[in-house]
Amino acid sequence: xxxxxxxxxxxxxxxxxxxxxxxxxxxxxxxxxxxxxxxxxxxxxxxxxxxxxxxxxxxxxxxxxxxxxxxxxxxxxxxxxxxxxxxxxxxxxxxxxxxxxxxxxxxxxxxxxxxxxxxxxxxxxxxxxxxxxxxxxxxxxxxxxxxxxxxxxxxxxxxxxxxxxxxxxxxxxxxxxxxxxxxxxxxxxxxxxxxxxxxxxxxxxxxxxxxxxxxxxxxxxxxxxxxxxxxxxxxxxxxxxxxxxxxxxxxxxxxxxxxxxxxxxxxxxxxxxxxxxxxxxxxxxxxxxxxxxxxxxxxxxxxxxxxxxxxxxxxxxxxxxxxxxxxxxxxxxxxxxxxxxxxxxxxxxxxxxxxxxxxxxxxxxxxxxxxxxxxxxxxxxxxxxxxxxxxxxxxxxxxxxxxxxxxxxxxxxxxxxxxxxxxxxxxxxxxxxxxxxxxxxxxxxxxxxxxxxxxxxxxxxxxxxxxxxxxxxxxxxxxxxxxxxxxxxxxxxxxxxxxxxxxxxxxxxxxxxxxxxxxxxxxxxxxxxxxxxxxxxxxxxxxxxxxxxxxxxxxxxxxxxxxxxxxxxxxxxxxxx
Amino acid sequence: xxxxxxxxxxxxxxxxxxxxxxxxxxxxxxxxxxxxxxxxxxxxxxxxxxxxxxxxxxxxxxxxxxxxxxxxxxxxxxxxxxxxxxxxxxxxxxxxxxxxxxxxxxxxxxxxxxxxxxxxxxxxxxxxxxxxxxxxxxxxxxxxxxxxxxxxxxxxxxxxxxxxxxxxxxxxxxxxxxxxxxxxxxxxxx
Numbered sequence: 162x163x164x165x166x167x168x169x170x171x172x173x174x175x176x177x178x179x180x181x182x183x184x185x186x187x188x189x190x191x192x193x194x195x196x197x198x199x200x201x202x203x204x205x206x207x208x209x210x211x212x213x214x215x216x217x218x219x220x221x222x223x224x225x226x227x228x229x230x231x232x233x234x235x236x237x238x239x240x241x242x243x244x245x246x247x248x249x250x251x252x253x254x255x256x257x258x259x260x261x262x263x264x265x266x267x268x269x270x271x272x273x274x275x276x277x278x279x280x281x282x283x284x285x286x287x288x289x290x291x292x293x294x295x296x297x298x299x300x301x302x303x304x305x306x307x308x309x310x311x312x313x314x315x316x317x318x319x320x321x322x323x324x325x326x327x328x329x330x331x332x333x334x335x336x337x338x339x340x341x342x343x344x345x346x347x348x349x350x351x352x353x354x355x356x357x358x359x360x361x362x363x364x365x366x367x368x369x370x371x372x373x374x375x376x377x378x379x380x381x382x383x384x385x386x387x388x389x390x391x392x393x394x395x396x397x398x399x400x401x402x403x404x405x406x407x408x409x410x411x412x413x414x415x416x417x418x419x420x421x422x423x424x425x426x427x428x429x430x431x432x433x434x435x436x437x438x439x440x441x442x443x444x445x446x447x448x449x450x451x452x453x454x455x456x457x458x459x460x461x462x463x464x465x466x467x468x469x470x471x472x473x474x475x476x477x478x479x480x481x482x483x484x485x486x487x488x489x490x491x492x493x494x495x496x497x498x499x500x501x502x503x504x505x506x507x508x509x510x511x512x513x514x515x516x517x518x519x520x521x522x523x524x525x526x527x528x529x530x531x532x533x534x535x536x537x538x539x540x541x542x543x544x545x546x547x548x549x550x551x552x553x554x555x556x557x558x559x560x561x562x563x564x565x566x567x568x569x570x571x572x573x574x575x576x577x578x579x580x581x582x583x584x585x586x587x588x589x590x591x592x593x594x595x596x597x598x599x600x601x602x603x604x605x606x607x608x609x610x611x612x613x614x615x616x617x618x619x620x621x622x623x624x625x626x627x628x629x630x631x632x633x634x635x636x637x638x639x640x641x642x643x644x645x646x647x648x649x650x651x652x653x654x655x656x657x658x659x660x661x662x663x664x665x666x667x668x669x670x671x672x673x674x675x676x677x678x679x680x681x682x683x684x685x686x687x688x689x690x691x692x693x694x695x696x697x698x699x700x701x702x703x704x705x706x707x708x709x710x711x712x713x714x715x716x717x718x719x720x721x722x723x724x725x726x727x728x729x730x731x732x733x734x735x736x737x738x
Numbered sequence: 739x740x741x742x743x744x745x746x747x748x749x750x751x752x753x754x755x756x757x758x759x760x761x762x763x764x765x766x767x768x769x770x771x772x773x774x775x776x777x778x779x780x781x782x783x784x785x786x787x788x789x790x791x792x793x794x795x796x797x798x799x800x801x802x803x804x805x806x807x808x809x810x811x812x813x814x815x816x817x818x819x820x821x822x823x824x825x826x827x828x829x830x831x832x833x834x835x836x837x838x839x840x841x842x843x844x845x846x847x848x849x850x851x852x853x854x855x856x857x858x859x860x861x862x863x864x865x866x867x868x869x870x871x872x873x874x875x876x877x878x879x880x881x882x883x884x885x886x887x888x889x890x891x892x893x894x895x896x897x898x899x900x901x902x903x904x905x906x907x908x909x910x911x912x913x914x915x916x917x918x919x920x921x922x923x924x925x926x927x928x
Contacts, residue, residue, distance in 0.1 A: 203778070207782070210782070210786070211782070214786055214789055214790065217789075217790065218831075220832075225832070225833070228832040228833060229831070229832050231832065232831055232832035236832070237789060237792045238785075238788035238789055238791070238792045238795065239785035239786070239788045239789045240789060240792075242785050243782075243785060243786065243789055246782065390764055390767040390768050390771055391767065393767075393771055394767045394770050394771050394774075397770075397771045397774045397775050397778070398770075398774060400774070400775075400778055401774040401777060401778055404777075404778050404781065405781075408781060408782075533832065535834065536829050536832065536833060536834025537832055537833055537834065538833070538834055538835070538836055539830075539833035539834065539835055540835065541835050541838055543838070543839075570813055570820070571809060571813065574812075
């Protein structure tokens with residue numbers, strides 16, 4: 162270790178740098194009351210480390226924030242501990258900010274020439290509350306949701322606050338953009354702002370040194386010692402005590418609470434984090450149009466007074482006796498905060514209704530988290546394909562048709578396949594052998610139509626017949642007229658198909674009429690009710706869908722089935738394998 | 739720390755440096771600072787390591803494992819492999835996705851027996867395609883080629899296509915979807 166330090170010292174003057182930056186003299190010697198700032202820096206760094214760790218598992222969206230937090234809390238090794246420590250450390254920071262603030266006000270350390278230290282400190286104190294407020298939302302549990310609802314509501318109720326509220330929430334209501342915004346603020350903006358302000362704070366502090374006691378007599382002056390190691394040991398000792406207390410507190414409380422997932426449709430008795438209870442209580446005192454007194458005027462006035470403190474304090478020296486009014490003002494504010502917090506706590510303790518609601522909320526939380534152990538159902542981004550109308554009609558087909566009909570090689574074989582449906586090739590194969598599995602081989606009562614082998618009708622004659630049948634659809638534009646008229650002659654004079662099949666629309670026969678057969682409209686009618694007298698009549702096997710599906714659904718299915726024939730061949734040459 | 743003791747004290751603008759220094763006291767304080775400071779770092783470090791290393795303790799994502807219905811036996815023939823998508827629940831950290839496509843396989847009949855090849859290339863995990871013209875399986879990433887038995891013919895794949903377990907019952911086929919380690923000669927479940 163010493164070797165490494167020597168090496169660095171030789172090359173960059175590490176020791177001189179360390180002395181210059183971090184080893185000022187402490188006038189009057191080290192004191193316990195100087196430790197608060199150092200402890201705050203330590204707590205901030207601990208929060209940064211814990212925050213980075215939590216970010217390894219946390220996922221900021223309304224669908225995943227609660228689920229990932231429950232995962233951290235109940236599944237990941239030591240997750241409950243690190244999350245709890247993160248929360249308790251943030252509470253400790255609020256406490257330390259107050260102690261640091263009281264010490265600084267008492268010693269008058271805000272006075273010229275230390276205004277920058279004071280202003281950066283006040284801002285950082287507010288940022289600590291900002292961390293608390295933004296982090297509060299991130300678990301997206303009931304408490305987070307309803308607590309934030311109230312806060313953004315307050316923001317919106319201020320004059321001109323509505324656009325601010327929309328901006329903060331990322332929209333008119335709490336949602337995905339609220340989570341991502343608060344997350345970005347919590348993990349990027351506030352830490353960055355803290356780092357910058359802390360730099361100003363420490364550089365200015367290094368310039369002016371620790372504020373010595375108001376009256377430094379010769380005896381006290383003789384006690385002056387360098388920071389290292391005398392004040393440092395007090396600082397580190399205080400950090401260690403704080404750190405140990407936080408670990409003990411985290412273990413004792415088993416970390417932080419996680420309520421049931423945020424549900425905008427249920428009631429929840431929300432309470433702010435303890436460090437905002439005073440404002441919550443204050444708001445209760447001011448009703449209706451006076452609410453702004455509690456939400457903006459009083460907090461705003463106090464904040465403004467704090468910022469102006471170095472300018473307002475004109476006392477000739479830092480002696481507390483000469484600054485009675487400053488101490489009285491700050492003391493009154495602190496007493497007010499403590500009193501309001503106490504009232505809020507006592508109120509709730511005696512509020513049976515609140516106690517009951519809270520008990521129920523805890524039960525909900527336990528139940529929800531036990532269920533989360535099985536995984537929180539989620540949708541992968543690939544479900545976006547389900548928006549595709551093609552997906553919807555396929556889903557319909559799968560549900561209602563695929564048990565008997567085949568498309569793309571998949572499905573049942575109890576009814577004709579739709580691959581190449583009603584195209585010439587399909588018709589050719591059907592007429593050759595309707596008893597094939599691909600056609601009516603699997604359909605129970607459909608055995609009336611007999612195969613027509615090549616020994617009876619040549620391929621050439623059958624293609625001609627198919628061309629004629631195809632022309633009967635009425636919607637085909639690529640008919641080979643010569644071939645079709647030869648087919649018509651065969652149909653009329655040679656073949657015996659017309660014994661069962663009629664050729665006029667709506668004509669009733671022993672088998673479906675072939676006029677318009679295979680068209681969109683025809684398929685729609687078959688889906689709706691295939692037992693119509695001009696369709697399959699008594700031989701109909703298919704369920705009637707006119708009562709099961711809407712007209713739009715039937716139309717979509719019919720269109721889908723028509724398309725199964727579309728890419729297939731349009732002429733004999735292409736069609737013949 | 740002994741070096742520091744010998745160095746002159748930095749000048750102070752506020753007050754003179756304090757009384758006589760006691761090196762052994764300074765040393766004791768320095769050790770105290772180191773011990774306490776070390777404790778501050780180590781105490782949260784132990785749980786933090788467990789936290790970060792959580793995915794090493796067991797599968798965070800999981801899917802399949804059981805036999806999944808893959809359709810009727812009749813649709814599969816000996817010459818052209820048919821791609822079958824397998825659907826099951828998938829667990830991914832906190833989330834569970836119900837009945838999503840967890841993988842695919844190529845199914846065909848070889849020597850009267852039904853074979854299912856995982857579409858995951860044993861080399862580096864790209865999706866294997868079937869090349870109809872060549873009657874061969876190909877990986878589009880690194881040009882591995884496999885014949886219809888899944889045997890590697892060309893390219894960098896260290897082993898043949900991974901077969902998946904196939905079960906048949908009353909004309910229906912079920913396939914057990916698994917993933918295997920990539921880039922090694924032996925087929926070992928991942």
